Each structure stands twice: as C-alpha cells, then as structure tokens.
Amino acid sequence: MKKLSLGLALVILMLLALTTLSTAETMTDSLTFTHASGTRSSISTVQPPANIKDTKASRNPVPARLKELVGLNFDRLPDPSWETWDCGDGVSQAMVSHGILTIDAPSSCYEFILWYPNGTWHKLVDNARGWVIEAGLKVDPSTEPRCDDRGSVQIWANDHTNLVIIGFSTNEICIAYPDNVRFPMDTTNSFHIYRIESKGNRVQVYVDGDLRIDHTLSWTGGGSNILNFGDGVGGTTSRSYWDYFSYNVFP
Ligand SMILES: [Ca+2]
Numbered sequence: 001m002k003k004l005s006l007g008l009a010l011v012i013l014m015l016l017a018l019t020t021l022s023t024a025e026t027m028t029d030s031l032t033f034t035h036a037s038g039t040r041s042s043i044s045t046v047q048p049p050a051n052i053k054d055t056k057a058s059r060n061p062v063p064a065r066l067k068e069l070v071g072l073n074f075d076r077l078p079d080p081s082w083e084t085w086d087c088g089d090g091v092s093q094a095m096v097s098h099g100i101l102t103i104d105a106p107s108s109c110y111e112f113i114l115w116y117p118n119g120t121w122h123k124l125v126d127n128a129r130g131w132v133i134e135a136g137l138k139v140d141p142s143t144e145p146r147c148d149d150r151g152s153v154q155i156w157a158n159d160h161t162n163l164v165i166i167g168f169s170t171n172e173i174c175i176a177y178p179d180n181v182r183f184p185m186d187t188t189n190s191f192h193i194y195r196i197e198s199k200g201n202r203v204q205v206y207v208d209g210d211l212r213i214d215h216t217l218s219w220t221g222g223g224s225n226i227l228n229f230g231d232g233v234g235g236t237t238s239r240s241y242w243d244y245f246s247y248n249v250f251p
C-alpha cells in the first residue's frame with residue numbers, strides 16, 4: 001500500500017511538471033524566439049562556412065527602431081508559426097549557427113511561411129498605413145541567378161491588398177512581382193541590409209541605407225496570403241545566409 005502511494009505521488013508529480021511545461025510553452029508569444037520543436041532540430045544539419053561566424057551584421061542585429069516590433073535574430077530557428085516547405089524534396093534544409101540562419105536548397109526550395117491569419121503581420125498589416133520589412137542577408141555565390149517573376153531567394157509580402165515579391169539573385173535584386181524592376185548589385189560579397197518599405201502602391205527598396213528601387217506598382221498582383229522568406233522556387237539551386245528578418249506594421 002505504501003509502495004502504491006509512493007507510485008501515485010510520483011505520477012502526480014510528473015503530471016504537475018508536464019502541466020507547468022505546457023503552460024510555459026503556451027505563454028510564449030508565437031512571434032518571439034521560441035525554441036524550435038524536435039522536428040525542426042532534425043533539419044539542422046548544414047554547417048555554415050567558417051567565415052560567416054563573426055560578421056559585422058551579426059554583431060549588429062535587429063536595428064533599435066525595429067526592435068519593439070517583430071524581429072527574428074536567428075539565434076534559434078523561427079518558431080512553429082513559421083511553416084517550412086522544401087518542395088517535398090526531403091533534402092533541402094535550414095539551420096542556425098552563431099545567429100545566422102542558413103537556408104540550403106541544393107536542388108529545389110526551402111522557405112519559411114507565415115500563413116494568414118498567423119502572426120502580427122496578418123493581424124495588423126494595412127496597405128494604406130504601410131509597412132516595412134528589413135533583413136540582413138547574404139546570398140551564396142553557388143546560387144543559381146534568377147530575378148524574373150521570382151528570385152533565387154525571396155521575400156513574399158501579401159498585405160491583403162498587394163502581393164509584393166522581392167527577389168534576391170547573385171548579381172541583382174528586384175521587385176519580382178507583380179511588376180519587374182531590377183537593381184544590379186553583388187549580393188554575395190557580404191551581408192547587406194535590405195529594407196523594403198511599402199505604402200499604397202509604392203514600393204521602395206533600400207540597400208545598406210541607400211534607396212535603390214522606387215516604384216509604383218501597376219497592379220495589385222495576387223497569390224498566396226503569406227509573409228515568407230527563403231527559396232520558394234523548385235528546381236533551382238540556392239544557398240542563403242540570414243542574419244535577421246524583421247517587420248514593422250506601424251511605420
Ligand atoms: Ca543574427
């Protein structure tokens with residue numbers, strides 16, 4: 001009887017511990033840096049090159065003006081509200097190391113997707129008020145160049161009025177969609193800070209603080225109701241390094 005009581009007490013203690021753990025998990029804001037789940041850690045096998053371990057960009061993460069908003073510094077993988085998609089290849093993967101997210105898609109794609117209605121973006125983004133997305137990004141030279149209606153890698157921003165896709169190739173960046181506006185530059189030589197500002201139909205892209213694309217969209221486009229980043233194009237090689245990804249729906 002004594003043994004039984006002891007066993008019962010142990011079971012109760014374990015249940016209490018589990019309850020506490022799950023409470024802690026649900027209290028975590030899905031937009032903060034929630035540690036990745038077990039399934040995520042299974043994709044963390046790619047090692048980044050040694051030379052990106054201590055970049056200037058990684059020492060200067062999310063800028064102060066964006067800090068109070070939504071920022072992923074990639075000290076860990078994005079939380080599970082960001083779904084991943086590898087085009088079903090089972091080969092492409094992402095990992096974090098030293099504050100850098102490496103997205104490796106050797107033959108198809110790998111992207112992080114925030115689907116409607118998840119996250120602050122979908123709750124609050126407003127095309128008339130405008131929005132800002134900023135990312136510290138370096139494209140690997142092994143990446144297959146592309147900046148037509150998609151990029152080798154991309155940021156896809158559906159603000160529920162416009163769908164804007166910003167493409168990052170090796171030798172240029174672009175508004176890939178719904179119009180195509182390009183700016184030639186080397187995206188592989190170092191980390192660059194890309195800041196996309198949009199309000200109404202105007203889209204501006206700053207690189208390291210300099211305005212490089214300033215365009216008024218000719219139409220709204222249309223497509224998946226998502227915010228995403230990474231390589232969303234199957235059949236093409238890409239490797240990219242992300243120091244941070246942040247957005248502001250109250251610019
Ligand atoms: Ca970082």
Ligand SMILES: [Ca+2]
Pocket residue numbers: 105107108109110152231232233234235236237238
């Ligand atoms: Ca691809």
